[in-house]
Amino acid sequence: MTITFFRKSLIQFILTSISIVLIGSLPYLFFNMKSQVDVLMMIEKKELNNTLFLQDTIVFNVQEYGLHMWNTVKLLTTGGMVEYYESGRYYSLFPELLELFTKSMMYLILGLILGLAVAVVMTMLIMSLSSKVRKFPKMILFVLESLPDIFIILILQLLIIWIYKKTDLLIFNITSTLDGEPVLLPILVLSLLPGIYVTKYLLLAFEYEEEQPYVKLALSKGLSKWTILFVHMFRNSVLTLFNHFKSIFTFALANLLMLEIIFDIEGFMTFIYKNSVLNPEILTISLFLVFVPFFIVFTIIQWVLESKFLQGGGTLD
Amino acid sequence: MTRNSKILVFIGAAYLIGLMVASFGYSHFIEPKLAKPEKLLIDDDGSLIAMAPFPPSMAYPLGSDIDGNSYLTKIIEGAKYTIGLSVIIALGRVLLSLLGGYLLFLLPTSMKRTFKGLSDALHYAPVTVFTYILITPVILTFSWSYDLTTKIVFPCLVIIAVSVPVLSLYVQEEIDLASNNEFIDNARTMGASRFHIFKKHIVPFLTPKVVVTFVQQMGQTLIIFAHLGLLNVFIGGSDTRVMEYDIETGDAITETFTMSNEWAGMISDNFQYIRSFPWMVLAPVTAFALTILAINFIAYGLKANRKPKRVNVPQEKLKTTSMSLDKEKFRMVK
Numbered sequence: 118m119t120i121t122f123f124r125k126s127l128i129q130f131i132l133t134s135i136s137i138v139l140i141g142s143l144p145y146l147f148f149n150m151k152s153q154v155d156v157l158m159m160i161e162k163k164e165l166n167n168t169l170f171l172q173d174t175i176v177f178n179v180q181e182y183g184l185h186m187w188n189t190v191k192l193l194t195t196g197g198m199v200e201y202y203e204s205g206r207y208y209s210l211f212p213e214l215l216e217l218f219t220k221s222m223m224y225l226i227l228g229l230i231l232g233l234a235v236a237v238v239m240t241m242l243i244m245s246l247s248s249k250v251r252k253f254p255k256m257i258l259f260v261l262e263s264l265p266d267i268f269i270i271l272i273l274q275l276l277i278i279w280i281y282k283k284t285d286l287l288i289f290n291i292t293s294t295l296d297g298e299p300v301l302l303p304i305l306v307l308s309l310l311p312g313i314y315v316t317k318y319l320l321l322a323f324e325y326e327e328e329q330p331y332v333k334l335a336l337s338k339g340l341s342k343w344t345i346l347f348v349h350m351f352r353n354s355v356l357t358l359f360n361h362f363k364s365i366f367t368f369a370l371a372n373l374l375m376l377e378i379i380f381d382i383e384g385f386m387t388f389i390y391k392n393s394v395l396n397p398e399i400l401t402i403s404l405f406l407v408f409v410p411f412f413i414v415f416t417i418i419q420w421v422l423e424s425k426f427l428q429g430g431g432t433l434d
Numbered sequence: 435m436t437r438n439s440k441i442l443v444f445i446g447a448a449y450l451i452g453l454m455v456a457s458f459g460y461s462h463f464i465e466p467k468l469a470k471p472e473k474l475l476i477d478d479d480g481s482l483i484a485m486a487p488f489p490p491s492m493a494y495p496l497g498s499d500i501d502g503n504s505y506l507t508k509i510i511e512g513a514k515y516t517i518g519l520s521v522i523i524a525l526g527r528v529l530l531s532l533l534g535g536y537l538l539f540l541l542p543t544s545m546k547r548t549f550k551g552l553s554d555a556l557h558y559a560p561v562t563v564f565t566y567i568l569i570t571p572v573i574l575t576f577s578w579s580y581d582l583t584t585k586i587v588f589p590c591l592v593i594i595a596v597s598v599p600v601l602s603l604y605v606q607e608e609i610d611l612a613s614n615n616e617f618i619d620n621a622r623t624m625g626a627s628r629f630h631i632f633k634k635h636i637v638p639f640l641t642p643k644v645v646v647t648f649v650q651q652m653g654q655t656l657i658i659f660a661h662l663g664l665l666n667v668f669i670g671g672s673d674t675r676v677m678e679y680d681i682e683t684g685d686a687i688t689e690t691f692t693m694s695n696e697w698a699g700m701i702s703d704n705f706q707y708i709r710s711f712p713w714m715v716l717a718p719v720t721a722f723a724l725t726i727l728a729i730n731f732i733a734y735g736l737k738a739n740r741k742p743k744r745v746n747v748p749q750e751k752l753k754t755t756s757m758s759l760d761k762e763k764f765r766m767v768k
Contacts, residue, residue, distance in 0.1 A: 133551065140564065171579045173579035173580060175580075272716075278712075363557050407559065
């Protein structure tokens with residue numbers, strides 16, 4: 118089982134890497150990047166004032182695309198010096214990108230852990246209610262998860278400003294100032310939405326487990342409600358939660374981008390946003406930076422879960 | 435369909451249809467007759483009360499912009515562009531992924547797995563980023579070189595294409611699920627062709643799911659619009675937005691920022707005022723939030739409707755037949 122699992126993960130790793138390279142070079146397929154960047158440089162150095170005579174169309178430049186992919190692969194394998202272009206000058210990509218990456222991922226991971234913890238507590242509380250009363254928290258959850266993330270982030274920020282104006286009490290540092298960047302609030306905001314999603318999936322899983330015969334058996338044997346909830350049902354729900362966790366992770370990344378923009382944080386996501394249009398390599402490298410560690414973590418968790426739950430064979434998906 | 439889900443679908447649909455009708459009605463009947471907006475609020479005795487932008491009040495429920503236009507009317511006017519575009523894009527996504535899903539379904543299992551593995555890369559960055567990378571060169575960065583048609587059609591195509599891989603896989607999984615039914619095997623033994631089976635037996639299973647997917651994709655598209663708006667990119671009426679060129683040459687061409695009052699464009703234009711006049715951003719974002727909520731109501735209500743209809747019918751028949759048991763129906767057995 119270990120060998121097949123290892124092989125499967127390796128194939129998955131290779132496939133994802135291939136498609137990251139494929140995606141990262143896409144701008145070269147559709148645009149004449151080199152000539153366009155040259156023109157942009159001329160404009161930014163004020164060598165070119167009139168651009169009305171310049172015309173271009175969407176192209177389908179397979180050769181450039183292939184060439185750029187090859188260059189990217191070479192760059193990734195040899196680890197050469199990477200430079201990026203920004204308003205007329207070239208800067209070195211590392212270590213700047215790594216610093217931003219560490220900072221943003223700290224927000225993300227702390228937010229996810231906090232969200233997960235709160236979600237588990239919330240689910241337990243909701244599950245301890247009778248199924249009639251459960252309707253109300255479920256309704257609130259539904260409305261909250263239906264709202265777009267930028268709405269919730271904006272509302273939270275404005276709420277804190279409003280409280281500050283009314284009471285002169287600044288609960289959290291809401292934006293980047295000279296004193297430093299906000300830390301606590303971004304983590305709280307980042308934990309909120311993934312937390313709601315985790316609660317939703319956990320609730321679904323728990324309600325499914327509740328109907329299972331083993332719960333009735335356990336009840337009739339005299340086990341307490343909490344033991345069943347915390348030990349038996351929770352153990353079985355972890356599997357379902359893990360299957361959804363990847364999409365929750367993607368969602369949290371989108372939250373991170375919105376958060377960094379709204380709270381004016383110089384982070385990993387805003388760096389991608391600002392620079393990867395002119396330097397598509399940044400997108401490829403950043404995707405690998407996110408992909409490699411999280412893929413390893415996901416695979417290890419999956420391996421642990423599979424070996425714990427499915428000793429008789431079978432897979433999680 | 436339960437009563438609750440019906441109510442949800444009704445609320446959502448009524449909101450969307452009402453908004454669209456109001457939007458078209460406003461720009462056809464009311465707007466041409468409207469006078470120029472007031473920039474200053476002046477009291478009866480001639481003293482100045484306030485200057486635009488006005489905060490939310492009775493006269494301006496969602497506040498006003500710098501020129502004194504009420505955001506409520508701006509949002510109603512822009513609704514048709516934003517929602518209309520999202521309908522077109524959602525339709526494009528669903529149609530393309532139906533095709534893609536069917537093609538994937540025809541492929542052998544190993545190829546399916548390969549595609550699934552390839553699409554996994556989309557999990558490691560938000561969709562907004564992928565869309566942004568491909569749209570921005572056309573709309574912002576190299577805006578001098580592309581014409582208006584490209585600037586509207588290409589972003590739409592990108593937003594459609596971004597979600598097709600994942601959606602196709604979903605459609606393919608649903609087709610696989612439906613084709614596991616026993617009657618499919620029966621149809622095959624009776625000589626039905628692959629396409630006939632698809633048309634007659636799989637499509638009825640797929641239709642309700644595709645409808646729900648379509649509604650969900652509308653919501654997803656709106657979220658992408660809102661995100662892109664925050665990233666300074668929007669589709670409707672961004673044709674002469676050549677910011678960097680303007681600053682460099684000193685030309686003051688800024689009047690075409692919001693050609694249409696498209697909501698994403700409003701977010702993008704006003705984000706710089708978020709600190710001083712928060713309602714200028716909050717108004718379009720709230721519009722997005724309410725619309726997405728309405729769409730999710732519809733999707734949720736439709737999802738609850740998924741139970742097959744035939745379950746109820748035979749039960750009623752059974753009841754009537756089982757009631758009439760009398761002696762004559764029994765027969766002696768040796």
